Amino acid sequence: MENYLIAALLGVIEGLTEFLPVSSTGHLILFVDLLGFQAPPGQTFEVMIQLGAILALIAIYFRKIFSTIFGLPTDPAARRFALLILLAFLPAMVLGASLHGLIKSVLFSPTVVATALIIGGVVIMIVEVMQKQILYREADVIPLRTGFLVGVAQCLALIPGVSRSGATIVGGLLLGLERRAAAEFSFFLSIPTMSAAFAYDAFKNRNALNFDDAELIAVGFIAAFIAALLVVKPFLAVVSRMGFAPFAFYRIALGTFVLVLLYV
Numbered sequence: 001m002e003n004y005l006i007a008a009l010l011g012v013i014e015g016l017t018e019f020l021p022v023s024s025t026g027h028l029i030l031f032v033d034l035l036g037f038q039a040p041p042g043q044t045f046e047v048m049i050q051l052g053a054i055l056a057l058i059a060i061y062f063r064k065i066f067s068t069i070f071g072l073p074t075d076p077a078a079r080r081f082a083l084l085i086l087l088a089f090l091p092a093m094v095l096g097a098s099l100h101g102l103i104k105s106v107l108f109s110p111t112v113v114a115t116a117l118i119i120g121g122v123v124i125m126i127v128e129v130m131q132k133q134i135l136y137r138e139a140d141v142i143p144l145r146t147g148f149l150v151g152v153a154q155c156l157a158l159i160p161g162v163s164r165s166g167a168t169i170v171g172g173l174l175l176g177l178e179r180r181a182a183a184e185f186s187f188f189l190s191i192p193t194m195s196a197a198f199a200y201d202a203f204k205n206r207n208a209l210n211f212d213d214a215e216l217i218a219v220g221f222i223a224a225f226i227a228a229l230l231v232v233k234p235f236l237a238v239v240s241r242m243g244f245a246p247f248a249f250y251r252i253a254l255g256t257f258v259l260v261l262l263y264v
Contacts, residue, residue, distance in 0.1 A: 015227025021166030116161025135176030
């Protein structure tokens with residue numbers, strides 16, 4: 001029963017943090033270690049519950065995704081938006097596939113996560129102050145070149161603790177996206193990025209998957225889906241009203257706390 005409760009808690013953490021600029025991977029690394037969770041081997045639990053968060057985002061933006069997919073044959077705007085997301089996705093796809101094994105073997109540690117949380121928090125605060133000119137207020141109208149550069153920024157999230165959404169949001173802000181537009185573009189970009197990462201990890205860990213762990217994974221999956229479903233729209237409201245500073249302060253506080261626990 002304890003393992004099921006921890007699985008539910010980790011699912012909630014995944015769902016709450018996946019689309020916020022605070023690093024869901026970093027949180028899972030920290031909490032799995034802190035709680036002593038006896039997870040299924042090969043990080044299959046962490047991989048599978050990500051699918052719950054992905055599906056929640058697809059449910060929230062179903063109308064936009066549906067109209068884009070079925071508008072591809074006839075709608076130039078749908079084709080342009082699909083190309084925009086594809087171009088933004090390519091850098092992380094290429095780099096992630098090349099460095100996947102090295103990153104997981106070398107960088108998946110609480111120290112790396114805590115350090116990246118702090119540095120990322122400081123960067124977010126600096127970028128918030130620096131941004132003076134807003135060029136784009138809608139996620140689907142940004143130039144293709146700008147979308148590609150946001151995708152390049154996303155590659156920084158291969159380092160655990162940086163945060164995929166944090167890297168893309170910071171990249172978007174630096175390139176002139178309005179806060180909400182930067183967050184929403186990060187959401188749309190996360191769908192192919194996370195789906196590809198999930199498929200790759202699931203394939204790599206296929207031999208570690210077994211039905212004995214199915215119930216544990218199901219608990220985490222459902223918790224992640226519900227938590228992500230509940231957090232996206234409130235997050236956009238907070239961003240529109242207060243910006244990203246609260247998340248920057250949280251990152252710095254959490255990273256500092258973890259380093260103190262580790263080394264003091």
